[in-house]
Amino acid sequence: AQTVTQSQPEMSVQEAETVTLSCTYDTSESDYYLFWYKQPPSRQMILVIRQEAYKQQNATENRFSVNFQKAAKSFSLKISDSQLGDAAMYFCAYRSASRTDKLIFGTGTRLQVFP
C-alpha cells in the first residue's frame, strides 16, 4: 500500500525568507501524481502545486517550487520570499495515475511565518 510521510510536524520561517517542507512516499507504481495542499485557518484545502511522476522537470508555481526525486521517493516543497499569508498546514498527497484509488495524505506540517 502507498504511504506518505511528513516528518516535520511544525516549521517556522521569517517573512521574506525561504523554507523547505519535506515529504517522502512509498509506492511500487511508476505512474502517479504528487500534490501539496495548503490548509489555512479557514480550513479550506487549497491546491498549491502538482507534479506528474513521469515528468523529470520540477513543478513551479510562482513562489512555490518542488524538488522531486523519484528514485529517492522524495517530494519537498520550497516556499521562497515567505509571506504572512503562507502560514497554514501543508499536506503532501499521492494519487495513482493508473488505477482508481483515493488521495493519500501525509499527516501535515504546520508552517508559522514570523514578521
Place this chain on the structure above:
Amino acid sequence: KAGVTQTPRYLIKTRGQQVTLSCSPISGHRSVSWYQQTPGQGLQFLFEYFSETQRNKGNFPGRFSGRQFSNSRSEMNVSTLELGDSALYLCASSQGLVETQYFGPGTRLLVL
C-alpha cells in the same frame, strides 16, 4: 468557474440524530470524494463517486453513506450520530478518477 460548494457550512446535532451534507462539484467534474478530518485521526477517506456509482470506499461503518446524482452533485448521510462523528467533512471534485482533486470549504459538524 465556480469552485466546489458545500452546504451547510456549520451544523450542530445531538447524539442519535442523522445528518445529510451536500456537495456541488466544479462544473464538468464527474467525480466527488468525501473526507473526514479530525485532530486525532487526521484526514480520512470516506468514499468516492463517479457517474452516480461508488468507486471507492474507506474504512467507515455503515452509518456513513453517500450518493451522487445525475448532475454530479453528491450527498453524504450519517445516521445515529455519535460524539466521535464531530469533524470537518471535506468534499473534493475532479474531472475523472485519477485527476487532481479540488476541495470545497468543508462542513463543520458538532455532535453534542
